[in-house]
Amino acid sequence: MLKTEQERDSGKGIAPSRISQRWIRIIPVALIMYTIAFIDRTNISLALPKISRDLHLDPQQTGTIAGVFFLGYLALQIPGGHLANHNMTTTLLHHQPKTGLEAKFSMEFRMAILLLERKAGLGEFSDRVVRRADVQEMIRRINFHVDPEAESVGYDKMTSLLKIHLKDGRVITGRADFGKGSPANPMTFEEAAAKFRGCAEFADWPKLKSEKIIAYVRALDSVPDVSTLSSLL
Numbered sequence: 001m002l003k004t005e006q007e008r009d010s011g012k013g014i015a016p017s018r019i020s021q022r023w024i025r026i027i028p029v030a031l032i033m034y035t036i037a038f039i040d041r042t043n044i045s046l047a048l049p050k051i052s053r054d055l056h057l058d059p060q061q062t063g064t065i066a067g068v069f070f071l072g073y074l075a076l077q078i079p080g081g082h083l084a085n086h087n088m089t090t091t092l093l094h095h096q097p098k099t100g101l102e103a104k105f106s107m108e109f110r111m112a113i114l115l116l117e118r119k120a121g122l123g124e125f126s127d128r129v130v131r132r133a134d135v136q137e138m139i140r141r142i143n144f145h146v147d148p149e150a151e152s153v154g155y156d157k158m159t160s161l162l163k164i165h166l167k168d169g170r171v172i173t174g175r176a177d178f179g180k181g182s183p184a185n186p187m188t189f190e191e192a193a194a195k196f197r198g199c200a201e202f203a204d205w206p207k208l209k210s211e212k213i214i215a216y217v218r219a220l221d222s223v224p225d226v227s228t229l230s231s232l233l
Contacts, residue, residue, distance in 0.1 A: 041069065044066075044069070045066075048062060048065070048066060051065075091105065092105055092106060092107045092144070093105055093106075094106040094108075094109075095108055095144065096108070096139065096140075097109050097130055097139070098127075098130060098131060099127050099130060100125045100126045100127050100129070100130055102130070103124075103125050103129075103130045104125055106139075107142070107144040108139045108142040108144055109130060109135070109139055111138075111142045111144075112135055112138035112139045112141075112142055113129070113135060115138060116134060116135060116138055119198070121195075121198035121199070121201075121202065122198065122199060122202040123198070123201070123202050147161050149161060153177065157177040157178060158177070158178065158179060159175070159176070159177050160175070160176050161173070161174075161175050162174040162175070162176075189218065193214045193218075196210065196213075196214065197210055197214070200213075209232070212232055213229070213232050213233065216228065216229055216232055217229070
């Protein structure tokens with residue numbers, strides 16, 4: 001069972017201010033490192049033709065050089081998946097969120113808003129919604145923790161187990177091994193369209209504009225000129 005954020009930090013003897021300072025120091029460094037890595041990866045693709053000419057490399061040698069960059073991705077796939085699987089509960093660190101930003105990192109809020117509103121779109125992740133009395137009350141009823149059964153399934157899945165205890169003693173259970181939208185559990189067109197409508201509504205797009213885009217994309221395989229989609233956007 002997970003402790004609340006405050007209990008966990010106090011158990012480690014770490015003051016909340018130090019927790020905030022830690023992330024203030026880590027995130028800028030991580031952002032800079034990621035940006036440099038992206039620039040480096042982009043530059044090598046532009047420089048490789050000239051390098052090949054200067055060093056008189058044949059296409060096979062050039063391909064080998066370019067492929068070397070993917071060895072790092074290959075080597076880190078399994079440990080990366082292991083870390084992601086075992087640190088998901090650490091990432092979802094806000095167990096009693098009070099703002100829209102904290103709600104994005106809170107499984108308790110996501111479950112609460114789905115139970116109350118049957119949806120969790122961009123509009124739900126706002127300070128106003130998170131601070132609603134009924135939402136806060138529902139959040140307190142959610143117990144998010146690491147389940148040994150889910151952990152034993154393996155790293156190739158992100159198994160989630162759901163148990164809802166009703167007042168009459170009944171327990172409703174559910175299970176998902178893959179998130180909706182993953183290759184193993186793809187979204188239908190209508191589900192993707194509903195998600196698009198929610199994003200468009202959040203951006204205050206006219207409903208007619210959104211429906212025209214959805215209708216066009218639905219028939220995308222048969223349209224003679226896909227450039228029309230740009231004008232619709």
